[in-house]
Amino acid sequence: MTIASSFIRLCRQIVGDANVIADPALLRVYECDALAAYTQLPDLVVLPDSVEQIPAVLRLCHVHQIPVVARGAGTGLSGGALPVPGGIVLGLAKLNRILGVDPINRTATVQPGVRNLAISEAARPHGLYYPPDPSSQIACSIGGNIAENAGGVHCLKYGLTVHNVLQIKLATITGELLTLGGSGLDGAGYDLLALAIGSEGLLGVVVEATLRLLPTPPRVQVLLAAFATIEQAGAAVADIIGAGLIPAGLELMDNAAIRATEAFVHAGYPVEAAAILLCELDGQPEQVDADLARAEALLRAAGASEIRVAADAAQRQRFWAGRKAAFPAVGRIASDYYCMDGTIPRRHLAAVLAEIATLAERYGLSVVNVFHAGDGNLHPLILYDAGRPGDFDKAEALGGDILELCVRVGGTITGEHGVGHEKLPQMCVQFQAAELEQFHALKQAFDPDGLLNPGKAVPTLHRCAELGKMHVHGGRLPHPELERF
């Protein structure tokens, strides 16, 4: 315990005794987020139960120079909410009120701890919903969605979190409350709203958000297409998008994923197929009919060995059941798995999947693929056994190689999970020294002392050099006069 008891007393004065956790046994709950491979016991957890307490806690941390890691529901997959030594975890789960739904202007205003799915549930009586739907939407909270710029199945057509937030209230480390964005579709001056979204808790703490709601589509239809080769399935994805069709969702499962989920949920998937595509279309009935006919023709031309159109809502749900249960299904066939998250240009899908298989073989590990093919967002699940010494290190190394492969073909190391703690080494691959320096300068404009989620999302050049990823040549480093290594 490095945090002074006097500081703990001051925290208790702000949020009340019951909302401060200092007992090591209870702190254990907060030692990791959903990426359980990395753990760090926090020194203190503070759980405000009113919005007003948040700036007060941040101001206190600023005065005492205590690092702060904000945490929502803890469903993050990149270690973004991993505690930092000597710091506090600021848990926002108690701020879970929906402040209002405005059906005329089609917005919802919510506190950060509101669960993603609860927003659509509150909007449903008005025929509206909130489109971004991360797979964890039943549990994940909107504050975390904003911090990570979360995506999901439907963001191919409806965009990421950044496209669906109108305004946020952001508490700064000095305890100021900033309103970014506004009630209109754009703000004035620099687009600080876009900058704050996806900033992984490094710039401020979201204390309130106003979100755009859309009318619920009256008709939804799903196609399942089976392919004899991964190449055909990958090409079909490019064909569909290239032909001008933008499905609400376009998901790919490889043979290993099909077999694992079929054994688990019995969705009726063709287990011999090398890959299946699930293609969801939504909107006005006439539009869905037209799109369905085009999608079917395109999939057939791409060589689909079988195409099924869901006959009713029950069958539609069965088609999706496998996809949605893919992660727990894989959990049944391997003792542990490590979920990666990279994005590539769609046209390289088949080649990248083949290369992933080669890499996996080299490490002696298996990889299962089930992912958002429509936007090229891969989620290779690397199977390993945490009980076998060295196995996780191998999985981690393979994951790193896969992300670097994504960068090599023109993609990125994270499509929707964030960099967090996990992908710091690969940031040194995707970005050059000057770019990382620019990120640090930007961060300083918001948080000069570096107290908000320090050490996450953007590595220091020192760290890159340690990892051997940053190749610095004499004069190319921006400020060679500074001692760094």
Next chain:
Amino acid sequence: MTNADMSDVVVEQIRQAGAARRPLRIVGGNSKTFYGGADTADTVLSLAEHRGIIAYEPSELVITARAGTPLADINETLTEHRQMLGFEPPAFGTRATLGGTLACGFSGPRRPFAGSARDFMLGCRIVNGRAETLNFGGRVIKNVAGFDVSRLMVGALGTLGVLLEASLRVLPMPEAELTLAQSLAEDQALAAMNRLQGQSLPLSALSHHDGRLRVRLSGAETAVAAAAARIGGEILGDGPEYWHALREQALAFFAETGDLWRLSVSPAALLSALPGRQLLDWGGALRWLKTDAPAEAVHAAARAVGGHAVLWRGADKTAWLSAEPALAGLQSRLCAAFDPYGLFNPGRMPF
């Protein structure tokens, strides 16, 4: 279409300007100089020769081009593949470039239904005030690595860095489009526009002025026809010309004398009475106001409904944007983080 990579020349000019602490006025096609505060720099940094489409993959829905590429060239290339810039940017003349389009961040009538300029921004290459060439974002739709500097560049009026190139998401052109019109008073039109937007319809533009509500529908032929039958109204033969004229501000409304204000507000907001005449775009979320009211009154009216106002065209541009005091310090620190010597477009932004 000409192609030329002038990056080295641009970087060198910025390096020299930095060494001499001599500010630069960044210019592309000079089509939008009316917007923003008055630029006080004497030296011009022209991006007009730095042009050309670098990459375009229709199946990826992504185009990458140099900042000086004429918007017209980009539109022409996309049209060949039946694709388009979904934010329907106004050009205000024939000389508009991609860089200026993004630096201003204007979006046309399709914006509420398809997204804004910043929504389509995927990645960019910029030069900061230290004359460093930096890459942010990329060419894929989903990318959350690092801070979203690319989107921050949109609407920054060049004050954070010089755009060298940008990658934008593009959209397929709709199979069919149709424009409906009906005569309605302004308050009725506002209610009608919001009623329509609360339903699942293939809307792609909604405007009101001169007592007429206009509705554009885009999508499959059958879907557009079905929606038109449901909404009702007169089918306009010159729909495309109308939306073009609205986007380019070629309608008579924009030529009338007086200050022109742009108010971004919630789509159903009822503004406190200001003198003058207004045109509603973006389904009510954008109000163009011709008024003699003092700047403070217009800013206050927009702020009262949670929105903001900017003086678009007017005699006295000193109060074109009302910067929130709480944000001003942050915005100026952010500017200094990119442009520590204050080289880029001094005076264009109020901080």
